[in-house]
Amino acid sequence: MEIRPAEPGDVDSAVAIHDALVPYLVVTRTSMVRRLGRPNRPGSATFAAFDDGELVGWATGGLIGGSDPLDGELRVMVRPEYRRRGIGKQLLEAMHENLRAGGATTARVFADPSSVEWAKSFGYRQTRQVHYAGIDPRKAPELPDTPSGVRLVAATELDPEALYAADMVAQRTKPGDAKISSRPYDEWRAAVWESPDTVLDLSVAALYRDEIVAFTLGLGDHTMIWSKMTSTMPEYRGRGLAKLVKTAALRQAAAAGVRGAFTANYDGNAPMIAVNEWLGYHRIATHAVLICPL
Numbered sequence: 534m535e536i537r538p539a540e541p542g543d544v545d546s547a548v549a550i551h552d553a554l555v556p557y558l559v560v561t562r563t564s565m566v567r568r569l570g571r572p573n574r575p576g577s578a579t580f581a582a583f584d585d586g587e588l589v590g591w592a593t594g595g596l597i598g599g600s601d602p603l604d605g606e607l608r609v610m611v612r613p614e615y616r617r618r619g620i621g622k623q624l625l626e627a628m629h630e631n632l633r634a635g636g637a638t639t640a641r642v643f644a645d646p647s648s649v650e651w652a653k654s655f656g657y658r659q660t661r662q663v664h665y666a667g668i669d670p671r672k673a674p675e676l677p678d679t680p681s682g683v684r685l686v687a688a689t690e691l692d693p694e695a696l697y698a699a700d701m702v703a704q705r706t707k708p709g710d711a712k713i714s715s716r717p718y719d720e721w722r723a724a725v726w727e728s729p730d731t732v733l734d735l736s737v738a739a740l741y742r743d744e745i746v747a748f749t750l751g752l753g754d755h756t757m758i759w760s761k762m763t764s765t766m767p768e769y770r771g772r773g774l775a776k777l778v779k780t781a782a783l784r785q786a787a788a789a790g791v792r793g794a795f796t797a798n799y800d801g802n803a804p805m806i807a808v809n810e811w812l813g814y815h816r817i818a819t820h821a822v823l824i825c826p827l
Contacts, residue, residue, distance in 0.1 A: 536623045539579040539591070541569045546588035547581070554610050557665045557795045557817045559752065559759035564730050568593075576605065576635020580627045582620045589615040592624035596635050598724060599704055599716030605637030605827070625655060633827045640827055643820045657823035664806070666814035667795040673783035673812060677776055680741075685781050688736035688750065693726045694718065696738070699745040700725065703764030708802045725750070732758055735789060737782040739774050747774035749782045755789045760796035763805065776808050783812065 539547065544565050551560040568579060582590030594607030607628045611621045632640050643663055644652050653659075679685065688696065697718055704713040725731055730752045738748040749763040760782075765774045786794055796814065798806050799822070 534618070534620065534623075535583045536580060536590075536620075536627060537583075538573045539569050539581040539593075541566070543581050543588060544569055547591055550588060550591050550610060550612065553612070555608075557667055559757045559793075559795050561754050561757060563754055564752075567729060573631065574635075576632060576637065578628065578631040580624055582611070582615075582624055584615060590620045590624055592628050594628045594632060594640070596632070596637055597713075598720060599701075599713045601714040602638045603636050604639050604641065605632035605635065606641045606643075607632065608643060621651070622655075629825075629827060637827055639824050641822060641824045644823055645818075645820055649821045649823065652821075652823050652825075655825060657825040659821045659823050661822045662800045663797050663820050663822055664800070664816055665795065665797050665818045665820070666809055666816045667793060668783070668812060668814045670783040670787035670791050670794050673780055673787060676780050676784060677773060679777060680772060680774075682741055683746070683774070683777075684740045685778065686738055686740060687785070688733040688738060688748070691738055691745070693722060695745055696726070696748065697721050699738075699748055699764070699766065700750070700762065702766060703748075703762055706767060707762070707764065708799045728752075731761075735782060735786050735791070737778045737785065739778050741769070747778050749775075749778045751782060751786070751794075753791075755791055757793045757795070758786055758791055760794065763808075770804075775805065776811060779808060779812060 544562060547565055548560060548562050576596040579593040581588055590611040592609045594605055597604045597606055609621050609624045629640060642652055649659060732751045732753055735758060736750045738745050746769040747765040750761045751758040752761050753759050763775055763779055783794060796809060
């Protein structure tokens with residue numbers, strides 16, 4: 534058994550293991566090529582496990598931007614037939630070491646129910662659940678009526694600083710365990726606005742008097758997308774704006790040729806779960822959210 538940092542040559546095997554175990558997480562070959570083109574660094578790493586040259590396990594993680602105290606998140610996957618051999622333990626320990634080197638004080642994992650007890654043996658405790666759901670964008674409903682004075686635009690038409698300001702409000706008010714305080718604009722711009730993984734042309738904002746009052750941001754490509762963040766500014770909530778921007782984004786995705794759109798919601802986020810159910814998202818899986826001090 535060999536555990537080592539992932540390399541660019543692992544791309545095809547890595548995409549295959551994601552497609553086999555967690556196809557709803559939207560890991561595209563393009564995004565994997567970019568990730569593995571960057572060497573591991575403190576707080577951001579990917580490790581691979583091989584048995585006789587075959588990829589059997591994978592772990593990836595990073596720091597949660599803007600979290601205070603600084604948190605890390607990770608995911609560990611091992612092919613079912615190779616479990617209970619200590620592979621997951623080695624991958625988890627490698628990720629913990631990397632996150633500690635990056636300054637993280639805690640690590641969180643999103644675990645299949647069958648792995649919860651295993652994670653608890655390493656000091657993890659469950660805090661909540663997260664539900665994954667998907668939809669074929671071609672099945673999205675008709676666009677709801679747009680309120681008077683509201684204008685829908687693709688994110689490509691936005692001022693990045695205006696979207697940054699709206700996203701910071703969204704991050705501070707979203708459900709979750711990580712406490713988001715602030716994130717430097719330059720860091721956000723590189724990670725979100727300029728990231729090749731962000732599909733700005735398939736992301737939508739609602740403007741009222743030229744101010745962003747709601748938005749939805751997607752990741753992926755023009756085959757699959759992941760709904761990374763949808764939010765309405767607090768003073769405009771309860772007016773159907775999240776439903777409006779998400780519907781518009783799905784219809785744009787369908788027109789662009791996207792055939793799979795996926796998202797996740799924490800337990801307790803009843804408003805967004807209701808929006809996604811109205812849109813026609815179907816639930817695919819439920820994972821436990823667990824946190825461990827580092």
